[in-house]
Amino acid sequence: MNIHYDARLDGDLPRQDKATVLADLKRSVPDMTLLHREEDLRPFECDGLSAYRALPMLVALPDDLEQVATLLIRCHALGVPVVTRGAGTGLSGGALPLEQGVLLVMSRFDRILEVDPDARTARVQPGVRNLAISEAAAPYGLYYAPDPSSQIACSIGGNVAENAGGVHCLKYGLTVHNVMRVELLTLEGERLVLGSEALDAPGFDLLALINGSEGMLGIVTEITVRLLPKPETAKVLMASFDDVAQAGRAVGDIIAAGIVPGGLEMMDNLAIRAAEDFIHAGYPVEAAAILLCELDGVEDDVDADCEAARRVMEAAGAIEVRQARDEAERALFWAGRKNAFPAVGRMSPDYYCMDGTIPRRALPQVLETIAELSETYGLRVANVFHAGDGNMHPLILFDANREGELERAEALGGQILEACVAAGGSITGEHGVGREKINQMCVQFQSDELTTFHSVKAAFDPKRLLNPGKNIPTLARCAEFGALHVHHGKLPHPDLPRF
Amino acid sequence: MNIHYDARLDGDLPRQDKATVLADLKRSVPDMTLLHREEDLRPFECDGLSAYRALPMLVALPDDLEQVATLLIRCHALGVPVVTRGAGTGLSGGALPLEQGVLLVMSRFDRILEVDPDARTARVQPGVRNLAISEAAAPYGLYYAPDPSSQIACSIGGNVAENAGGVHCLKYGLTVHNVMRVELLTLEGERLVLGSEALDAPGFDLLALINGSEGMLGIVTEITVRLLPKPETAKVLMASFDDVAQAGRAVGDIIAAGIVPGGLEMMDNLAIRAAEDFIHAGYPVEAAAILLCELDGVEDDVDADCEAARRVMEAAGAIEVRQARDEAERALFWAGRKNAFPAVGRMSPDYYCMDGTIPRRALPQVLETIAELSETYGLRVANVFHAGDGNMHPLILFDANREGELERAEALGGQILEACVAAGGSITGEHGVGREKINQMCVQFQSDELTTFHSVKAAFDPKRLLNPGKNIPTLARCAEFGALHVHHGKLPHPDLPRF
Numbered sequence A, B: 001m002n003i004h005y006d007a008r009l010d011g012d013l014p015r016q017d018k019a020t021v022l023a024d025l026k027r028s029v030p031d032m033t034l035l036h037r038e039e040d041l042r043p044f045e046c047d048g049l050s051a052y053r054a055l056p057m058l059v060a061l062p063d064d065l066e067q068v069a070t071l072l073i074r075c076h077a078l079g080v081p082v083v084t085r086g087a088g089t090g091l092s093g094g095a096l097p098l099e100q101g102v103l104l105v106m107s108r109f110d111r112i113l114e115v116d117p118d119a120r121t122a123r124v125q126p127g128v129r130n131l132a133i134s135e136a137a138a139p140y141g142l143y144y145a146p147d148p149s150s151q152i153a154c155s156i157g158g159n160v161a162e163n164a165g166g167v168h169c170l171k172y173g174l175t176v177h178n179v180m181r182v183e184l185l186t187l188e189g190e191r192l193v194l195g196s197e198a199l200d201a202p203g204f205d206l207l208a209l210i211n212g213s214e215g216m217l218g219i220v221t222e223i224t225v226r227l228l229p230k231p232e233t234a235k236v237l238m239a240s241f242d243d244v245a246q247a248g249r250a251v252g253d254i255i256a257a258g259i260v261p262g263g264l265e266m267m268d269n270l271a272i273r274a275a276e277d278f279i280h281a282g283y284p285v286e287a288a289a290i291l292l293c294e295l296d297g298v299e300d301d302v303d304a305d306c307e308a309a310r311r312v313m314e315a316a317g318a319i320e321v322r323q324a325r326d327e328a329e330r331a332l333f334w335a336g337r338k339n340a341f342p343a344v345g346r347m348s349p350d351y352y353c354m355d356g357t358i359p360r361r362a363l364p365q366v367l368e369t370i371a372e373l374s375e376t377y378g379l380r381v382a383n384v385f386h387a388g389d390g391n392m393h394p395l396i397l398f399d400a401n402r403e404g405e406l407e408r409a410e411a412l413g414g415q416i417l418e419a420c421v422a423a424g425g426s427i428t429g430e431h432g433v434g435r436e437k438i439n440q441m442c443v444q445f446q447s448d449e450l451t452t453f454h455s456v457k458a459a460f461d462p463k464r465l466l467n468p469g470k471n472i473p474t475l476a477r478c479a480e481f482g483a484l485h486v487h488h489g490k491l492p493h494p495d496l497p498r499f
Helices: A018-028 A036-044 A066-078 A131-141 A156-162 A206-208 A244-256 A269-279 A299-315 A327-338 A342-345 A358-376 A405-422 A447-460 A475-481 B020-026 B038-044 B066-079 B130-140 B156-162 B205-212 B244-256 B269-279 B301-315 B327-338 B340-345 B360-377 B407-423 B447-460 B476-479
Strands: A033-035 A059-060 A082-085 A100-104 A112-116 A121-124 A179-184 A192-195 A218-226 A233-241 A263-268 A291-296 A320-323 A351-353 A381-385 A394-398 B033-035 B058-060 B082-085 B103-104 B112-116 B123-125 B178-186 B191-195 B219-226 B234-239 B263-268 B289-297 B320-323 B349-352 B381-386 B394-398
Touching: A018 A033, A018 A059, A018 A066, A033 A036, A033 A269, A036 A059, A036 A192, A066 A082, A066 A100, A066 A179, A066 A218, A066 B066, A082 A156, A112 A131, A121 A131, A131 A156, A156 A218, A179 A206, A192 A206, A192 B447, A206 B205, A206 B447, A233 A299, A233 A327, A244 A263, A244 A291, A244 A299, A244 A358, A263 A269, A263 A327, A269 A291, A269 A327, A269 A342, A269 A381, A291 A299, A291 A327, A299 A320, A299 B301, A327 A342, A342 A351, A342 A381, A342 A394, A351 A405, A358 A381, A358 A405, A394 A405, A447 A475, A447 B191, A447 B205, A447 B447, B020 B033, B020 B058, B020 B066, B020 B407, B033 B038, B038 B058, B066 B082, B066 B178, B066 B219, B082 B156, B112 B130, B123 B130, B130 B156, B156 B219, B178 B205, B191 B205, B234 B244, B234 B301, B234 B327, B244 B263, B244 B301, B244 B360, B263 B269, B269 B289, B269 B327, B269 B340, B269 B381, B289 B301, B289 B327, B301 B320, B327 B340, B340 B349, B340 B381, B340 B394, B349 B407, B360 B381, B360 B407, B394 B407, B447 B476
Parallel strands: A059 A100, A082 A100, B058 B103, B082 B103
Antiparallel strands: A033 A059, A112 A121, A121 A218, A179 A192, A179 A218, A233 A291, A233 A320, A263 A291, A263 A381, A351 A394, A381 A394, B033 B058, B112 B123, B123 B219, B178 B191, B178 B219, B234 B289, B234 B320, B263 B289, B263 B381, B349 B394, B381 B394
């Protein structure tokens, strides 16, 4: 593991004898694929956040629900931690294995069970790829809206675990807004059905609770998602600005004008140059920032919105607003954006992608803070992000081979997330907390809230065996990190009493 | 209390001596209004579901957060149950007092703290009326979308507790989709801040968990809601059908055609006649059913949608489709719908309003089942409901003065809700479970899910003092009701193993 992480602070994780666990599981679930040799475990040592690595004790690749349930019941009985993994594309280390735990890989649950065009739903297994759902729905003119950049590869189960987002979340919501029903196995092998195909479900909203819970409450075994009709048309505007703050303000102005773009993305000069160099999308390399604003819907409506958005961006100081001439140019404009991460990657041996969310009106101010921090730490930062929903993705460029640069990048990243919280935002927009941002959770929440999280966790998993050390920090960790109570240290409403 | 309810099945609720509790609270929270004489308690004996009545031990009307916190801490220490009440307009008995408990009335928390037109949010106290938020936002061209029929009177805190809906939820979502942040006091007086003004918040989604939790997890003390821009225009179509099932099918057809109405309501002949007699809205009294279909948005778009919706309804068998000529006629069409409950009330000494949700495609079938049940039980049922989101409101007409009719109405209501569950739906759409539907929860969920609900409840309120006996039934109650496991008794996917 490259990045320093003190596991002691996550409480006493159990450590069982590998041979005993292996023998037990082989006996209990004889037909299940179980990997245990180092060379077989190696491919699973990290997820998309490759700076964090650990070899799991064992990797289980079950084929059916009964195998999963039996595996869980045995791990519960043996006291072995279980980390669940989908496609392993996550960017916060949520599926990072534990050396003393079983990695439960759900990739064989890859069946689309039903597409119902009338109800506009798809019922799928968790290992189904995000894009495969839209492909299966395409013959009916429907699609699944949340579109993480990794949608070719990432699994819908992982999307639920991390409450994944994407370019279109501004208009169509995060994963939690597009999932209607899940089936779940608890660590004790109980099967829960949460949500329904109807509008609402009674009782506590455990369906929402599961979304973004990072495999800490149970193992999702089936998912029913909402499908949407494909918009009749989509058009994209590219606006150039010679000032980053102006571009940030234009974002708020577009929304304030009552326009809801299908996507509203921002790139700063460093990102523009990197992408242009890589993709030749026709981006203005001299611009301080560009906005890509996509309007989708019915033709007339989209044309009217394009005009309105153009006027707003010009009034906000855009030096040029270009509309993609045709579908090919629209695809090219997006190709630049979608390849911005690897493009920036070509500029530097390593980069570290952050993910924080802020209220839109804070964009100019937080962008300025990031620029100042970049200077202070002596590391370049490229900004490419979902501006419309205030979801920032600063990419910190560094060279892990240079002494101390990784640590500086980590520290800078932490500072950026704390700036997001200070601006009234949050330390994640769509990548989740995982292992990566566990310390920043101490900045986001005070001890009462963290205690409540732990109590809710215990309601599902009293032995704390599901994905321990991720998502929710222990109070000991926060005390060590020195950040306990910071959030309420500066109360948003000083007239209210502190309890 | 008129309706039979066996409190023993909710477990052993504590019963403290009234004089002791009163003396303690007077001493601990000396400035708080505390009602204890029978004539002062009487106005609080029921909420909008007036068939259920109980006098609370005490009524507390705090003025500020510190009084609420101290009250809660004392009730926790004394072991006194606490039921929280907003405006008392709820229709499922969620705010029904407990004879051995304190009724915490939040009506004095009625300040709108901030309207932020740029962020499009309003920060309010829980006692603020639903409509008052839209009134405060109106100068900025904004409004708060969820619109329960009681929106003139109901409080936003109660809306959060019951996850309230309304006519416009099809397009704009339930309360949970429009609340961004809440502040909460636990029974131990801890203050939790859940959600944020940003797109997403890390950790478990406790914000969604609070919505619809019926005062069982904590006391909401501040709410930040999302505001939406008022649509440029709204137009309404009224389609008449001579067959209820055809109208039901037309609902699914409209949605399948890619049209998202602002509201899509259905009334059957009994409801049409009652409303017409009362309001003179110009409804076709011979029709078996009407649909009211409102399209809102930009003028051109709305016109195109009106044409498309008209074609779909005609193809589905509508005998007439009329568009409201002007704003006055549009208001009149809606006045008939909005007054349908009291209008039906004029036809019968008593009526009982049910609230179940089903997948849209099941509408024709469930409407037929309701007609059959109505005949079997010898009680008339009027149907007036949010057809677009499958949220049914059968109104059962009865006369409580006739021997056995109340019990028959209750039994018929229960059968209707069970038919909703059997059709893949749920026992509530927007009214909540409260006391009224606690037995039907045993039909909706199996014991594993109920146990998980209780564990989550215990994470917030281990002593089970917050609104006990509502929302989540004990397993003892379900065993008595004889319905444990019914839901999974008929597995939706028989190929999957039972655990």
